[in-house]
Amino acid sequence: xxxxxxxxxxxxxxxxxxxxxxxxxxxxxxxxxxxxxxxxxxxxxxxxxxxxxxxxxxxxxxxxxxxxxxxxxxxxxxxxxxxxxxxxxxxxxxxxxxxxxxxxxxxx
Amino acid sequence: xxxxxxxxxxxxxxxxxxxxxxxxxxxxxxxxxxxxxxxxxxxxxxxxxxxxxxxxxxxxxxxxxxxxxxxxxxxxxxxxxxxxxxxxxxxxxxxxxxxxxxxxxxxxxxxxxxxxxxxxxxxxxxxxxxxxxxxxxxxxxxxxxxxxxxxxxxxxxxxxxxxxxxxxxxxxxxxxxxxxxxxxxxxxxxxxxxxxxxxxxxxxxxxxxxxxxxxxxxxxxxxxxxxxxxxxxxxxxxxxxxxxxxxxxxxxxxxxxxxxxxxxxxxxxxxxxxxxxxxxxxxxxxxxxxxxxxxxxxxxxxxxxxxxxxxxxx
Numbered sequence: 001x002x003x004x005x006x007x008x009x010x011x012x013x014x015x016x017x018x019x020x021x022x023x024x025x026x027x028x029x030x031x032x033x034x035x036x037x038x039x040x041x042x043x044x045x046x047x048x049x050x051x052x053x054x055x056x057x058x059x060x061x062x063x064x065x066x067x068x069x070x071x072x073x074x075x076x077x078x079x080x081x082x083x084x085x086x087x088x089x090x091x092x093x094x095x096x097x098x099x100x101x102x103x104x105x106x107x108x
Numbered sequence: 109x110x111x112x113x114x115x116x117x118x119x120x121x122x123x124x125x126x127x128x129x130x131x132x133x134x135x136x137x138x139x140x141x142x143x144x145x146x147x148x149x150x151x152x153x154x155x156x157x158x159x160x161x162x163x164x165x166x167x168x169x170x171x172x173x174x175x176x177x178x179x180x181x182x183x184x185x186x187x188x189x190x191x192x193x194x195x196x197x198x199x200x201x202x203x204x205x206x207x208x209x210x211x212x213x214x215x216x217x218x219x220x221x222x223x224x225x226x227x228x229x230x231x232x233x234x235x236x237x238x239x240x241x242x243x244x245x246x247x248x249x250x251x252x253x254x255x256x257x258x259x260x261x262x263x264x265x266x267x268x269x270x271x272x273x274x275x276x277x278x279x280x281x282x283x284x285x286x287x288x289x290x291x292x293x294x295x296x297x298x299x300x301x302x303x304x305x306x307x308x309x310x311x312x313x314x315x316x317x318x319x320x321x322x323x324x325x326x327x328x329x330x331x332x333x334x335x336x337x338x339x340x341x342x343x344x345x346x347x348x349x350x351x352x353x354x355x356x357x358x359x360x361x362x363x364x365x366x367x368x369x370x371x372x373x374x375x376x377x378x379x380x381x382x383x384x385x386x387x388x389x390x391x392x393x394x395x396x397x398x399x400x401x402x403x404x405x406x407x408x409x410x411x412x413x414x415x416x417x418x419x420x421x422x
Binding site: 105 | 231275276288375
């Protein structure tokens with residue numbers, strides 16, 4: 001059987017999306033995304049530009065927001081609170097992993 | 109088609125009220141939601157819970173589900189009773205085959221009937237998969253076998269599970285938590301909707317020697333006391349072989365010796381560093397002669413490893 005091979009693309013900070021693309025790719029309506037922008041849960045790359053563009057991390061946040069909103073029926077302010085707490089947990093986990101990597105094992 | 113007991117999944121009676129169903133879902137969602145839960149298999153458990161709730165929270169879908177009958181065990185093969193599809197499923201009428209049909213897809217289609225029959229574009233399902241790779245695979249790049257079971261509508265409008273197998277090539281440079289994307293490799297879009305994406309979240313498998321932090325790597329470098337005091341040239345493992353490292357005289361435990369560019373490669377060129385963390389180890393079973401040498405050293409040395417105590421405790 002002939003198995004096809006596809007190249008996976010890096011999903012990183014170099015990618016940028018318009019608000020419409022963000023809505024399409026996250027499944028979250030533009031109006032709801034605007035609320036997240038208002039609460040600064042999602043921040044455009046250059047807030048002064050007329051057509052705002054968003055980094056790839058914003059897409060990750062928007063997808064997470066969409067999941068949390070639909071799974072827990074959260075309103076905008078609860079959603080932003082949940083997102084900010086999850087972000088803090090994620091940062092702490094990263095720091096914990098960094099410390100764990102630098103912490104030597106016991107060798108006898 | 110395999111039966112799924114949605115009431116059992118949510119832990120409620122078949123005659124539970126809509127409010128009880130919602131409460132049961134909320135409780136389980138808090139426990140298993142993949143964005144907040146650290147439970148093992150949280151993602152799979154949440155998928156089961158979410159699927160059950162999607163059907164039972166909707167009165168039309170719940171009625172259709174209840175009409176399937178209740179005498180089955182979860183996972184048991186079954187067929188909907190005669191006429192069920194005419195009453196609830198994708199219009200069509202006539203005898204439909206329910207082989208390769210997933211109950212979740214069938215019930216998702218109940219509400220989607222109008223949309224599917226009409227011409228609204230429906231995007232294909234996005235899939236998110238955690239892919240565990242080794243540090244060596246991250247260094248060289250690798251190919252991963254991907255096996256998905258995607259939902260596709262057949263010509264009669266019935267959603268069927270279709271296996272999809274392919275390989276995903278991952279270029280060198282991945283690190284823990286790195287996200288990759290295969291556009292259009294998720295579920296098929298309907299009525300001109302875009303095909304879904306496959307997203308890969310990279311997880312690095314634990315390595316017996318190296319501990320990653322981003323693209324930096326850490327390895328414990330064990331030294332004998334005399335190597336630390338006098339300095340030494342020691343062999344240090346890197347991901348693809350070994351290098352010699354000059355340990356300066358007077359090296360202390362906990363010091364980090366940097367080997368530039370010997371960590372994990374980065375996606376756009378260059379590489380992180382490898383840090384050798386010094387540990388001083390002592391022989392656990394020294395010979396009598398070795399003990400004698402240590403005693404001599406103890407007698408002659410003026411070194412006080414606890415002098416800092418005296419500076420504080422007078």
